Amino acid sequence: MSTLTQIHIQNLKRKLTFFIAIFFTALLISPRASLHAADRTSSSAKLNVLLIMVDDLRDYGGAFTRDVVKTPNLDRLRARGTTFERAYVQYPVCNPSRCSMMTGLRAEQTGIVGNDKRLRERLPEIVTMPQLCKESGWQSHAFGKLYHLGGGKNPEARQAWMDTGMSWHTAQAFETTTTGKKMIEGRNVTDGALNWCHWGAAAGTDDDQPDGQIAAATVAKIEELGDAPWFIGCGFMKPHDPFIAPKKYFDMYPIDSLRIWHEPADIAPVRKDAVGFGDYGKAFANFTDKEWTELFRAYCAGTSFMDAQLGRVLDALDKNKLWDKTLVIFVGDHGYHTGERNWWNKNTLFERSCRAPLVIAAPGIKGGQTSRSLVEFVDLYPTVADVCDLKIPHEVAGVSLSSVLMSPDNKVKEAAFTLVTRGPKLYGQSIRTARWRLTKWSDDPTQLYDHDNDPEENHNVASEHPDIVSELVKQLQIVGKPQS
Numbered sequence: 001m002s003t004l005t006q007i008h009i010q011n012l013k014r015k016l017t018f019f020i021a022i023f024f025t026a027l028l029i030s031p032r033a034s035l036h037a038a039d040r041t042s043s044s045a046k047l048n049v050l051l052i053m054v055d056d057l058r059d060y061g062g063a064f065t066r067d068v069v070k071t072p073n074l075d076r077l078r079a080r081g082t083t084f085e086r087a088y089v090q091y092p093v094c095n096p097s098r099c100s101m102m103t104g105l106r107a108e109q110t111g112i113v114g115n116d117k118r119l120r121e122r123l124p125e126i127v128t129m130p131q132l133c134k135e136s137g138w139q140s141h142a143f144g145k146l147y148h149l150g151g152g153k154n155p156e157a158r159q160a161w162m163d164t165g166m167s168w169h170t171a172q173a174f175e176t177t178t179t180g181k182k183m184i185e186g187r188n189v190t191d192g193a194l195n196w197c198h199w200g201a202a203a204g205t206d207d208d209q210p211d212g213q214i215a216a217a218t219v220a221k222i223e224e225l226g227d228a229p230w231f232i233g234c235g236f237m238k239p240h241d242p243f244i245a246p247k248k249y250f251d252m253y254p255i256d257s258l259r260i261w262h263e264p265a266d267i268a269p270v271r272k273d274a275v276g277f278g279d280y281g282k283a284f285a286n287f288t289d290k291e292w293t294e295l296f297r298a299y300c301a302g303t304s305f306m307d308a309q310l311g312r313v314l315d316a317l318d319k320n321k322l323w324d325k326t327l328v329i330f331v332g333d334h335g336y337h338t339g340e341r342n343w344w345n346k347n348t349l350f351e352r353s354c355r356a357p358l359v360i361a362a363p364g365i366k367g368g369q370t371s372r373s374l375v376e377f378v379d380l381y382p383t384v385a386d387v388c389d390l391k392i393p394h395e396v397a398g399v400s401l402s403s404v405l406m407s408p409d410n411k412v413k414e415a416a417f418t419l420v421t422r423g424p425k426l427y428g429q430s431i432r433t434a435r436w437r438l439t440k441w442s443d444d445p446t447q448l449y450d451h452d453n454d455p456e457e458n459h460n461v462a463s464e465h466p467d468i469v470s471e472l473v474k475q476l477q478i479v480g481k482p483q484s
């Protein structure tokens with residue numbers, strides 16, 4: 001039986017469970033707002049799609065970092081679009097998150113739960129989000145990291161990981177120049193124990209780094225295609241490790257100006273494989289404030305560097321007057337702990353790892369809106385299909401966010417779900433509702449966090465709310481177990 005058939009059967013089984021949830025959700029949704037091409041008065045029937053994906057960018061909303069990090073261009077985009085303050089990825093690691101988002105299927109369904117398996121090994125026939133547009137007449141091109149960039153130095157393997165020919169007409173990755181590899185200052189904060197854990201203020205210009213080249217290539221393609229229509233993927237690689245950016249971005253953040261996260265003394269401990277595991281945990285346990293502060297500074301520098309490249313792409317939309325012809329989606333591929341629970345990474349089921357940045361701007365949609373509605377990254381594919389009037393050939397797990405874009409208080413779902421695995425047998429699943437996060441490991445009782453009173457999830461209140469636990473555990477069954 002093919003994987004797609006298995007998914008189809010699973011979907012049928014789940015339908016009954018879904019029905020009740022959907023029925024009550026539907027009661028909350030106002031009459032369907034229209035972003036459809038056919039309903040627009042614009043002369044061009046087909047919208048362009050600009051998907052800007054950023055690697056390892058945490059959501060700053062509500063965090064202690066919010067007023068620290070300088071992102072004037074992201075703010076500029078937010079002024080044009082809707083910022084989703086509760087957007088959740090389905091697996092908080094690059095490849096599984098991106099494969100889920102691009103197919104509209106949960107990681108439980110794709111079976112892709114690590115960075116070792118590329119999309120087509122698992123789902124050779126699935127029609128991805130850019131592919132749907134490509135096969136409907138859009139020009140489709142990718143610059144930088146849209147899918148996980150596996151394949152090492154082998155050019156053919158790299159193209160396969162980028163899904164060239166299927167998702168995209170062309171896909172291009174970029175390398176740091178010789179000048180950009182020269183560090184003016186920097187160090188490995190683990191004394192080499194973790195190879196990735198180093199920062200560097202680089203010599204050269206923005207275009208000596210991949211993100212500068214990605215912005216330049218994206219702008220050139222926009223200029224070339226005008227309102228073709230096109231689907232362009234612009235995948236920035238910072239602030240992902242190694243934490244390198246041109247020196248001027250480090251100069252924006254004097255080390256003494258930064259405040260780092262400190263855990264409250266009464267924080268509730270969790271099992272070791274939830275967070276703080278392995279070699280990473282051992283290295284972070286030795287960190288002093290100096291190491292945390294240096295990493296945080298480098299992460300801020302990388303974020304501002306990425307933001308400047310974003311600005312170049314937004315300038316191209318301004319210059320070519322494309323805002324009223326383009327659906328712009330800005331996402332991080334998952335969240336990131338910058339010190340919370342002594343963790344500097346993703347791959348946990350805490351809010352900081354599961355929640356990611358999401359901003360959407362579309363013609364006819366009011367700018368500067370903020371939505372607190374729960375949304376998931378599996379909703380992005382149906383949103384693109386809805387706005388572009390295209391039919392997805394398989395059943396997706398998400399729903400269109402059009403109604404939220406039209407009216408930010410609209411709800412499309414009561415809960416968001418995220419999965420992590422720890423080896424072939426152990427996994428954890430988390431459900432986030434407006435108030436609660438419940439996390440359940442396959443071999444363990446549950447943790448429950450009350451976001452009304454504990455937004456950083458420091459206190460497990462499962463024993464105080466057995467009824468909530470039992471209700472949320474029941475809801476968690478909606479997504480099923482991960483495929484092996």
Ligand SMILES: [Ca+2]
Pocket residue numbers: 055056093094240333334
């Ligand atoms: Ca990532």
